Amino acid sequence: MRGSFKLFTWLGIPVFLHWTFGLIFLYILWHAQNEGLGTLETVWLTGLFMALFLCVLLHEYGHAIAARKYGVKTRDIVLMPIGGVARLEKMPEKPIQEFVVAIAGPAVNVLIALCLFAGMNFAVEGDLLELFSYAIRSDIGTEIVTESGYFLSPWLHFAIKLAFTNVALVIFNMIPAFPMDGGRVFRALLSMWLGRPRATKIAAWVGQFIAxxxxxxxxxxxxxxxxxxxxxxxxxxxxxxANVQTEDLFSKYTVKDILRPKFTRMRSNDWMMSAIETLRHGLERNFLVFDVNDRLVGMLEEEDIVRAMRKPDVTAEILQYAQRAEVIHLHESLLKAHHLIRQRGFGVLGVIDDEGQLVGVVDEAGLSYFQRMSE
Ligand SMILES: [Zn+2]
Structure with a gap:
């Protein structure tokens, strides 16, 4: 991700820190100044934040490890001041798998909180509830003696705050609205009997209502x-x-349904001038490029033509500005064309039939027109 730098790689997953993470330290300084905290208290507060981010990191690893169980790789984990993101290559679509992957993150925080509470219950003498109420109300750093005479050391104070923050993290994450984990859990549960498109629609409505x-x-x-x-x-x-409904629609059709048989062919040895003229006087934005033997050799996108126009570089051969062309089979799912055009960013795709003959093109205009017609 942009503006991030790599901290380390653990279990094969690189962990990045986003530059805005530095704002946390500014916030701590601001809070310390405002509340008149001493050096020791500020150090404890910083330690608490770092421990909290370790918990967030483990939460993201929870998602990543669960996803790995279903063969889904995690590209990386990015830590930001508002939390972490485990960037999975895709979200598993089987409801039970999505459920497990989504719940695995908060489950890690439940586990951490349980361990901390169990440890305190085992090791601490005194009324825990009374100690909790003191710990939550005050800043860490100084030793506190409660009304009943129990001793709240900074370490215990630290453990209590960390445990409660993990509880808060679980509650926040389980709000049943996207993009929180609770939204995915809710959708996955609904999907089991309603199917993914309808489940997403309902989950999105509930999420918007909560929002x-x-x-x-x-x-x-x-x-x-x-x-x-x-x-x-x-x-x-x-x-x-919108994403899920679009994918559902496209998965029911094939490339043949939006194929455009008539399209403008660019010649690889023509000047860029002719491409500029074609762009200026036509509706097409992206073009396939052919050599003298009529073989497909590349693709010319609007940006390439505009680049030549700005330079200006009107006498360069079109082939110099062309990029690699991509073809798709006539009977391939429209979903694949959607991924290639909208995610991989191909301006236009060549369409081939069973014999490998080029029979037309598909592009963004075709996709969005089909989408509008189907709604
Ligand atoms: Zn999560």
Whole structure:
């Protein structure tokens, strides 16, 4: 990811730190200044934040290891001040698998919290509930003696805060709205009897409803971070739903359904001038390039032509500006064309029949027109 640098690789997964992570230290300094914390208290607070991010990292590894169980690789894990992201190559689509992958993250935090609480229960003398209430209300650093005379050391204070933060992390993550893990868990459960497209639609509606409540609660309590989070959730729910509905639609059709048999052929040894003219006076934006023997040798995209126009480089051969062309079979699923055009970024795809003959092209215009017609 841009603006990140690599920390280390563990279990075959590189871990990156996003530059905005530095803002955490600014926040700590600001908080310390505001609350009048001493050096020792500031050091403890910094330690607590670092431990919290270790928990976030383990949470992401929970997702990654569960995904690996289903043969899905994790490209990397990126740590940001708002949390971590494990970037899986894809999300498993089988409901039970999505369920396991989504729940594996929060499960790690449940485990950490349980271990901490069990350790305290075992090792600490005194009324734990009373110690908890003192620990949550105060900053770490100084030794505290409670009303009943129990001793709250900085280490115990640290463990209590870390345990409760893990609990908070679980609650927050399990909100049933995208992009939180709870949204995926909820969708996966619904998918088991409704199918993925309908389940996503319902999960997106529920997610948006919760997000509205977050926005309203944020305005009500002048907590603008909460409102911003709510807006972000609304956006994520809509995007996830649009994505799944689109993929569902395209998976039911083949390339043949949007094939465009008539298209402009660029000649590899023509000047870029002719490409500029074609772009200026036609509707097509991206072109296939052919040599003198009419063999497909490349693809020329709008940006390539604009680049030649700006330079200006109108007498260069088209082949100099052409990129690698991609072809797709007539009977291939439209979903594959969707991935190649919208994710891999090919401006136009050549379409071949069973004999390997080029019979037409598909492009973004064709995809989006088909989509509009089908809604
Ligand atoms: Zn997660």
């Amino acid at each position: 509205m409540l977050l926005v309203a609660a944020g305005i009500w309590g002048s907590d603008f971070m909460l409102s911003i989070l709510g807006i972000f959730v609304i956006y994520a729910a809509r995007a996830e739903n």
